[in-house]
Amino acid sequence: MPLPPALPDGGLRVVALGGLGEVGRNMTVLETQGRLLVIDCGVLFPEDHHPGVDLILPDLEYLEDRIDRVEAIVLTHGHEDHIGAVPYLLRMKADIPLIGSQLTLALIEAKLREHRIKPYTLGVKEGQREKLGVFDLEFVAVNHSIPDALAVMVRTKAGSVLHTGDFKMDQLPLDGRLTDLRAFARLGEEGVDLFLTDSTNAEVPGFTTPERDIAPAIDTVFRGARRRVIVACFSSHVHRVQQVLDAAARNGRKVAMVGRSMVRNMGIAAELGYLYVPDGVLVDVKKLDDLPDDQVVLVCTGSQGEPMAALSRMANRDHRIDVGEGDTVLLASSLIPGNENAVYRVINGLMVLGATVVHKGNAKVHVSGHASAGELLYCYNIVKPKHVMPVHGEWRHLVANADLAVKTGVPRENVLVTMNGGVVDLVKGRARLVGEVPIGFIYVDGSSVGETTEALLKDRRILRDEGFITCIAVIDRATGKIAAGPEITARGFAEDQAVFDQVIPKVEQALAEATGNGVRDEHQLQQVMRRTIGGWVGGKLRRRPMIIPVVIEA
Amino acid sequence: MPLPPALPDGGLRVVALGGLGEVGRNMTVLETQGRLLVIDCGVLFPEDHHPGVDLILPDLEYLEDRIDRVEAIVLTHGHEDHIGAVPYLLRMKADIPLIGSQLTLALIEAKLREHRIKPYTLGVKEGQREKLGVFDLEFVAVNHSIPDALAVMVRTKAGSVLHTGDFKMDQLPLDGRLTDLRAFARLGEEGVDLFLTDSTNAEVPGFTTPERDIAPAIDTVFRGARRRVIVACFSSHVHRVQQVLDAAARNGRKVAMVGRSMVRNMGIAAELGYLYVPDGVLVDVKKLDDLPDDQVVLVCTGSQGEPMAALSRMANRDHRIDVGEGDTVLLASSLIPGNENAVYRVINGLMVLGATVVHKGNAKVHVSGHASAGELLYCYNIVKPKHVMPVHGEWRHLVANADLAVKTGVPRENVLVTMNGGVVDLVKGRARLVGEVPIGFIYVDGSSVGETTEALLKDRRILRDEGFITCIAVIDRATGKIAAGPEITARGFAEDQAVFDQVIPKVEQALAEATGNGVRDEHQLQQVMRRTIGGWVGGKLRRRPMIIPVVIEA
Known part of the structure; x- marks a missing residue:
C-alpha cells in the first residue's frame, strides 16, 4: 500500500494506530477540517516474542506533528486496552481533554494520579450530545464487561461515524443498562456513513450468554465449598464481583478484596454506585482470621496466571493466604489465548495443594464481554450503515466481522478491512482505503518508553x-x-x-x-x-x- | 514423601519416570524379582520456561544402576511422546529389546536409523502373549490417533498390571480396529490388580466423536475450495491423512506430501498397509506445476505453529509453495495448550495472504485421540480393577481420572494419584504409594544431553x-x-x-x-x-x- 494522498477538502480521515491485527492497544484517530479526534488510547500486553517488555503502546508517533490539532480523547470504557496508554499520550500534551462516562473517568484519573498527571476531563452520559470544534459527538449506552461503557456517534461536515467501542448485547444485564438499540436505530435512520464495530467475537456463532446465567454455577460453587472460596477475576469486572457479593450474601459468607488494583477499582465502583455492597458483606482482609473458613470469600486478581498476581503467588505458597485442602478456587474469567500454560500451571499448583478448582473449562462460570456473530448481525440490520470498518481484533476476527456485514447486505467494496495504519477517507459520502501509514510498536520497558527496539x-x-x-x-x-x-x-x-x-x-x-x-x-x-x-x-x-x-x- | 523402602520379596513396583504431572515424556518402569520392564519412553516438548531447549527426556538416571536388569521396552504406539526418548535410553545399553506392533517398530526403527542405532526388536500383535523372563505379556488392540496401538497386560507372580497406553474407544473406527473391550472384560474377570489408564481427556465430559464424523466437514472444504487445498496435520496421523486421500479421490484432486517427516511416515504407513492410497491420487510435490490449482491437495506439517515447519514458512512467504488468494488451508488437528499464539499467528498470516483458513475453531475438522470421561467410565466398569493409577496428564487430568474410577466403585484408597517418581508397590494383592524418588528433567539442547541445567x-x-x-x-x-x-x-x-x-x-x-x-x-x-x-x-x-x-x- 502506498502512503496516503492529502485528505481532500471536506473529507474525513480514519486511521487506527492500534487494535487492528491484534487484541489490545485500541486507538482510532479521526481527522477533518484540520482537527483530530482520538477514540480510545489503550495498551497491548506483550507475548513471548516481545521478551521483557512490560507494555506495548499504539504508535503515538503519528500524532507527534499534529498533537496541537487534537481536539479531545474519547474513552469508550475503562479497560486497560482502551485507556492504558493515555498517560503516555498526555506526556506529549497534557491539556488534551478526556471525554468519558463517570466510571471511565474515575478509573483513568486514578491511573493518571500514579503518573502524577491531573487531566482535563469532560464527563458525559448516554444520550448526551457535545460539540467539540468540528466534531459533534453523541454518546450511546452499550453493555460490556465493565459498567458505563459508551458507543460514540461522531457527526462532521464530511459525514457521520458510529464507533461501538467494546460491546455486547446482553438482553438481561445485571444493572438493567442495555446496549441502546433504539438509539442505534435512530442513528441508522439518520444515516451512518461509517460504522466501526468490535470484531473480538465475530468468529463465535450465535449469541453471548447473559451475565446473570452464570449465577447458578457460582451458587453451586458457594454451596459446595467446605472451607474458603477464593474467586479470581479481572479487577475491572464490576458485574462479576457483584455476582460474587450477591452469592456471598445468599450463602452467609463475608467477602474480602485482595490485591491493590482489585481494592482500588472496587472502591471506586462502590463509591460511585456501580457496585452494590450488601450490608455487612465486605470485610477487611486483615479481619479474616476472626472468621471460620466456611464463612470466607476472597476476591483477587491473577485469573490469567500472571506470575506476580495474588493467585499465582498462592499456588506457589508465596502469599499469606495459604491455600489448602478443602478450599475452593473459582476462576470466574476468560482464558486469553497465549495464557493457557500459565493458567494451567496455577490450576495444577492449587490442586496439588489440595484445593478444588472451578473454571470455565469445567463449569459455566464465565461469559464473554463481546458481541458474538448473531449480535453483530442484529447491529448491521438495525444500523444499515453505508460503510463498515471492523475494529478490535486479529486479522481473522476482522475478516469474520466483515463477512457478517456483507451477509446483511453491505456491499463488499464498502467493507474496509485493514491493519493498523490503513487510511480510510470518507469523501463525498464514499469511504475508501486510500493508503497506509507505517505503524510500529512502542515498547514500555522499565522506565523507558520507545527505547526498546x-x-x-x-x-x-x-x-x-x-x-x-x-x-x-x-x-x-x-x-x-x-x-x-x-x-x-x-x-x-x-x-x-x-x-x-x-x-x-x-x-x-x-x-x-x-x-x-x-x-x-x-x-x-x-x-x-x-x-x-x-x-x-x-x-x-x-x-x-x-x-x-x-x-x-x- | 520419603524415599521408598526396599521392595518386599514377591512384590511388584511401579514408578513413572515421566508423564505424570505433564503431557509428554511418558515412561513407566515395572520391577519384580529383580527384573525391570519399561513401558514407553517418550519425549516432552519444552514450554516457554525452558527457553532454547529442544526436547525434554524422562529421568533416565533412575535406570542408570539397574540398566542391566531391564528385560525389555514395550512401546504401546508410535507417537513421539511414547517413543522419542528411546535413542537416549539405548545409548545406556544398546541391546535392550524393543517390543511393539509392526507400525510402532517401523517408526522407531526409522528414528533410530537417524541416530545410527540398529535395535533388537520383537514384533507383536493384539492377542499375542509373550513371556519375557518374569514378565508375562499380553497385548490388546486399542484405538488411537495412530494405527496399531496396543494396551499391555503384564502378569507377574506379584500380580497383574494392565496399561492402556494412549487410547480412545471410537466405535466406528476407519480401519475397523476397535479397542478390544472383550479382551478388557476377559482380563478383568481374570483379575487386574493395577490398572494404568490414560488421563488426557478425563476432564472432558461425554464421548470423543468418531474420526469418520469429520469426513463431511473435510468434504465441504474440498468442494468449496477454489484453488489449492493445503492440509496441515500431525505427520503420524495416518487416519487423518487417509481421510484427506479419500476426500481428494472423491473430489478429483491429487495429493502431494510436503515435509520430511510427513513423507517418511506416510511412506512407512502405505508400505505396511496402514494407509490405503487410492489409485493415482498421490503425486510428487515436484509435479504439482503440471496440475491446475483446483486439482491440488498438499498435506504438510506445522499444525501447531512450529516456526520451522512447512505451514509457518508458507505463512511467512518463506516456502516455495506460495499461498495466495483462493487457496484454502485446513488445519485438521488439535490445538495443544500453549501453542495458541503460534497457531493464530500462522492463521492470521495465511489469511493476510488471501487464503481461507478452516480449523477446529470454525469447523468440525478434528477429533481427539483420547478417551473422554464417558469412555473411561466404560473401561472401569468392564475391567473392575482392584487398584487404579491414572497416567498421562497434568495433575488436573490425573485427579479427574481418579474421580471417575472412584465413581465406578473403586475405593478411594485404591486409586493412586501421584506425580513422576511416586513409588507404587503391589504387595500381597494390595497396591500403595510407599515413597518417592526424585525425578528431574533431562534437557536435549543442540548435541548436548543432560548438560543444560x-x-x-x-x-x-x-x-x-x-x-x-x-x-x-x-x-x-x-x-x-x-x-x-x-x-x-x-x-x-x-x-x-x-x-x-x-x-x-x-x-x-x-x-x-x-x-x-x-x-x-x-x-x-x-x-x-x-x-x-x-x-x-x-x-x-x-x-x-x-x-x-x-x-x-x-
Missing part, C-alpha cells in the same frame, strides 16, 4: 534460546601482542566453564597468528575471535549462542 | 527479559592501577551505547577509589563494578539486567 528484542530472543559467550583479549599497546586473555565468560550457554578449555587455545593461536602478521585493527581481531568460537560451537556443539568478542588495548 | 535456564530467562551488561577493566599487574577500561558491552539491554556514558565515570571512580585503597582482589573489584552498575540501572532505569563484571590483569 526490534533489534534489541531479536537479541533477547537469541539470548533466551542460546545464551552468550564473551571472549576478551588484552593487546599490549606498545607491542601489539596479546598481553592477557583470551578469557571467556558465558551465561545461559554451559554450566561448566571447563567446556571452554577446548576452544581457548584455538582462539589464542588464531590471535597470535593474526597479531604476528601485524594485524592491529580491533574489528579484524574481533572477527578472528568470533569465527574461531563460532566454528567450534556450531560444528561441535550444534549451538548458536551470541558471541561477543572484545579486544582492549592496555 | 535449571541454573542455566534461569540465566536464559533473565537474559530473555532483561539482557546483560558486561563491564571490563584491565588492571596493571605491576602497579595495581586501572590500565584500560572500564569498557561496557551490552546486548538485549539498550540499543544506544551512549546510555552508558552516565555510568562509566561512576565505575571508573569507584574502581580508582578501591585500587587507590590497595584492593587487588579480583572478586572484590568485580563486586565494586557490579554494585555501581546495579545501583544505576535499578534505581534510574528500573531494570535488572544480568551484570557481568570482568577484571583482567595485564
Whole structure:
C-alpha cells in the first residue's frame, strides 16, 4: 500500500494506530477540517516474542506533528486496552481533554494520579450530545464487561461515524443498562456513513450468554465449598464481583478484596454506585482470621496466571493466604489465548495443594464481554450503515466481522478491512482505503518508553534460546601482542566453564597468528575471535549462542 | 514423601519416570524379582520456561544402576511422546529389546536409523502373549490417533498390571480396529490388580466423536475450495491423512506430501498397509506445476505453529509453495495448550495472504485421540480393577481420572494419584504409594544431553527479559592501577551505547577509589563494578539486567 494522498477538502480521515491485527492497544484517530479526534488510547500486553517488555503502546508517533490539532480523547470504557496508554499520550500534551462516562473517568484519573498527571476531563452520559470544534459527538449506552461503557456517534461536515467501542448485547444485564438499540436505530435512520464495530467475537456463532446465567454455577460453587472460596477475576469486572457479593450474601459468607488494583477499582465502583455492597458483606482482609473458613470469600486478581498476581503467588505458597485442602478456587474469567500454560500451571499448583478448582473449562462460570456473530448481525440490520470498518481484533476476527456485514447486505467494496495504519477517507459520502501509514510498536520497558527496539528484542530472543559467550583479549599497546586473555565468560550457554578449555587455545593461536602478521585493527581481531568460537560451537556443539568478542588495548 | 523402602520379596513396583504431572515424556518402569520392564519412553516438548531447549527426556538416571536388569521396552504406539526418548535410553545399553506392533517398530526403527542405532526388536500383535523372563505379556488392540496401538497386560507372580497406553474407544473406527473391550472384560474377570489408564481427556465430559464424523466437514472444504487445498496435520496421523486421500479421490484432486517427516511416515504407513492410497491420487510435490490449482491437495506439517515447519514458512512467504488468494488451508488437528499464539499467528498470516483458513475453531475438522470421561467410565466398569493409577496428564487430568474410577466403585484408597517418581508397590494383592524418588528433567539442547541445567535456564530467562551488561577493566599487574577500561558491552539491554556514558565515570571512580585503597582482589573489584552498575540501572532505569563484571590483569 502506498502512503496516503492529502485528505481532500471536506473529507474525513480514519486511521487506527492500534487494535487492528491484534487484541489490545485500541486507538482510532479521526481527522477533518484540520482537527483530530482520538477514540480510545489503550495498551497491548506483550507475548513471548516481545521478551521483557512490560507494555506495548499504539504508535503515538503519528500524532507527534499534529498533537496541537487534537481536539479531545474519547474513552469508550475503562479497560486497560482502551485507556492504558493515555498517560503516555498526555506526556506529549497534557491539556488534551478526556471525554468519558463517570466510571471511565474515575478509573483513568486514578491511573493518571500514579503518573502524577491531573487531566482535563469532560464527563458525559448516554444520550448526551457535545460539540467539540468540528466534531459533534453523541454518546450511546452499550453493555460490556465493565459498567458505563459508551458507543460514540461522531457527526462532521464530511459525514457521520458510529464507533461501538467494546460491546455486547446482553438482553438481561445485571444493572438493567442495555446496549441502546433504539438509539442505534435512530442513528441508522439518520444515516451512518461509517460504522466501526468490535470484531473480538465475530468468529463465535450465535449469541453471548447473559451475565446473570452464570449465577447458578457460582451458587453451586458457594454451596459446595467446605472451607474458603477464593474467586479470581479481572479487577475491572464490576458485574462479576457483584455476582460474587450477591452469592456471598445468599450463602452467609463475608467477602474480602485482595490485591491493590482489585481494592482500588472496587472502591471506586462502590463509591460511585456501580457496585452494590450488601450490608455487612465486605470485610477487611486483615479481619479474616476472626472468621471460620466456611464463612470466607476472597476476591483477587491473577485469573490469567500472571506470575506476580495474588493467585499465582498462592499456588506457589508465596502469599499469606495459604491455600489448602478443602478450599475452593473459582476462576470466574476468560482464558486469553497465549495464557493457557500459565493458567494451567496455577490450576495444577492449587490442586496439588489440595484445593478444588472451578473454571470455565469445567463449569459455566464465565461469559464473554463481546458481541458474538448473531449480535453483530442484529447491529448491521438495525444500523444499515453505508460503510463498515471492523475494529478490535486479529486479522481473522476482522475478516469474520466483515463477512457478517456483507451477509446483511453491505456491499463488499464498502467493507474496509485493514491493519493498523490503513487510511480510510470518507469523501463525498464514499469511504475508501486510500493508503497506509507505517505503524510500529512502542515498547514500555522499565522506565523507558520507545527505547526498546526490534533489534534489541531479536537479541533477547537469541539470548533466551542460546545464551552468550564473551571472549576478551588484552593487546599490549606498545607491542601489539596479546598481553592477557583470551578469557571467556558465558551465561545461559554451559554450566561448566571447563567446556571452554577446548576452544581457548584455538582462539589464542588464531590471535597470535593474526597479531604476528601485524594485524592491529580491533574489528579484524574481533572477527578472528568470533569465527574461531563460532566454528567450534556450531560444528561441535550444534549451538548458536551470541558471541561477543572484545579486544582492549592496555 | 520419603524415599521408598526396599521392595518386599514377591512384590511388584511401579514408578513413572515421566508423564505424570505433564503431557509428554511418558515412561513407566515395572520391577519384580529383580527384573525391570519399561513401558514407553517418550519425549516432552519444552514450554516457554525452558527457553532454547529442544526436547525434554524422562529421568533416565533412575535406570542408570539397574540398566542391566531391564528385560525389555514395550512401546504401546508410535507417537513421539511414547517413543522419542528411546535413542537416549539405548545409548545406556544398546541391546535392550524393543517390543511393539509392526507400525510402532517401523517408526522407531526409522528414528533410530537417524541416530545410527540398529535395535533388537520383537514384533507383536493384539492377542499375542509373550513371556519375557518374569514378565508375562499380553497385548490388546486399542484405538488411537495412530494405527496399531496396543494396551499391555503384564502378569507377574506379584500380580497383574494392565496399561492402556494412549487410547480412545471410537466405535466406528476407519480401519475397523476397535479397542478390544472383550479382551478388557476377559482380563478383568481374570483379575487386574493395577490398572494404568490414560488421563488426557478425563476432564472432558461425554464421548470423543468418531474420526469418520469429520469426513463431511473435510468434504465441504474440498468442494468449496477454489484453488489449492493445503492440509496441515500431525505427520503420524495416518487416519487423518487417509481421510484427506479419500476426500481428494472423491473430489478429483491429487495429493502431494510436503515435509520430511510427513513423507517418511506416510511412506512407512502405505508400505505396511496402514494407509490405503487410492489409485493415482498421490503425486510428487515436484509435479504439482503440471496440475491446475483446483486439482491440488498438499498435506504438510506445522499444525501447531512450529516456526520451522512447512505451514509457518508458507505463512511467512518463506516456502516455495506460495499461498495466495483462493487457496484454502485446513488445519485438521488439535490445538495443544500453549501453542495458541503460534497457531493464530500462522492463521492470521495465511489469511493476510488471501487464503481461507478452516480449523477446529470454525469447523468440525478434528477429533481427539483420547478417551473422554464417558469412555473411561466404560473401561472401569468392564475391567473392575482392584487398584487404579491414572497416567498421562497434568495433575488436573490425573485427579479427574481418579474421580471417575472412584465413581465406578473403586475405593478411594485404591486409586493412586501421584506425580513422576511416586513409588507404587503391589504387595500381597494390595497396591500403595510407599515413597518417592526424585525425578528431574533431562534437557536435549543442540548435541548436548543432560548438560543444560535449571541454573542455566534461569540465566536464559533473565537474559530473555532483561539482557546483560558486561563491564571490563584491565588492571596493571605491576602497579595495581586501572590500565584500560572500564569498557561496557551490552546486548538485549539498550540499543544506544551512549546510555552508558552516565555510568562509566561512576565505575571508573569507584574502581580508582578501591585500587587507590590497595584492593587487588579480583572478586572484590568485580563486586565494586557490579554494585555501581546495579545501583544505576535499578534505581534510574528500573531494570535488572544480568551484570557481568570482568577484571583482567595485564
